[in-house]
Amino acid sequence: QKEVEQNSGPLSVPEGAIASLNCTYSDRGSQSFFWYRQYSGKSPELIMFIYSNGDKEDGRFTAQLNKASQYVSLLIRDSQPSDSATYLCAVNPPTASKLTFGTGTRLQVTL
Amino acid sequence: NAGVMQNPRHLVRRRGQEARLRCSPMKGHSHVYWYRQLPEEGLKFMVYLQKENIIDESGMPKERFSAEFPKEGPSILRIQQVVRGDSAAYFCASSPGQGPYPQHFGDGTRLSIL
Numbered sequence: 001q002k003e004v005e006q007n008s009g010p011l012s013v014p015e016g017a018i019a020s021l022n023c024t025y026s027d028r029g030s031q032s033f034f035w036y037r038q039y040s041g042k043s044p045e046l047i048m049f050i051y052s053n054g055d056k057e058d059g060r061f062t063a064q065l066n067k068a069s070q071y072v073s074l075l076i077r078d079s080q081p082s083d084s085a086t087y088l089c090a091v092n093p094p095t096a097s098k099l100t101f102g103t104g105t106r107l108q109v110t111l
Numbered sequence: 112n113a114g115v116m117q118n119p120r121h122l123v124r125r126r127g128q129e130a131r132l133r134c135s136p137m138k139g140h141s142h143v144y145w146y147r148q149l150p151e152e153g154l155k156f157m158v159y160l161q162k163e164n165i166i167d168e169s170g171m172p173k174e175r176f177s178a179e180f181p182k183e184g185p186s187i188l189r190i191q192q193v194v195r196g197d198s199a200a201y202f203c204a205s206s207p208g209q210g211p212y213p214q215h216f217g218d219g220t221r222l223s224i225l
Contacts, residue, residue: 034213043219088153097210098156099214102153
């Protein structure tokens with residue numbers, strides 16, 4: 001079982017729709033969860049981070065965490081073509097500062 | 112520019128040469144992480160350093176790779192006797208402390224081995 005799993009996609013959504021990106025992790029002791037956006041050929045850009053169960057909203061982005069189910073998601077409301085990118089889920093293992101990344105979900109927002 | 116600075120952006124080496132990648136953390140950050148992204152693969156942790164200390168090198172290949180973060184100057188990732196399989200994007204990230212702080216990434220160094 002991979003430590004952090006994401007569906008590779010592509011996930012295709014029409015402009016203006018809600019994009020829902022999902023991630024599961026294997027280590028139940030993980031404490032911190034991050035979403036990064038990576039455009040092709042570019043570096044990862046931090047979008048959201050969440051530490052507690054529940055929802056955290058920032059503009060069009062909402063991160064959701066369910067530690068009991070070992071599940072974290074990212075919702076993007078009013079999706080725009082500029083949101084088309086690969087979204088990386090990252091997790092801090094317990095007692096470590098390094099990040100373990102999923103392989104990413106490619107999002108395509110269509111006109 | 113107060114962001115994470117990496118140089119060079121692109122580096123070409125022939126097999127057997129040495130590659131040196133540099134990283135200056137974001138202003139106010141003293142913790143540096145190196146990650147490698149192979150083509151069509153995810154980001155993999157390599158090493159975590161503070162000034163003058165290697166904190167976690169669990170992701171570093173056992174041979175040819177080394178890293179340092181001296182008291183003065185940038186962090187250096189050094190790859191000796193490069194091979195074709197070392198071709199990848201190498202990203203540096205920084206954070207203000209140890210623990211669950213968000214890490215901010217530099218633009219990366221694209222290493223190509225001829």
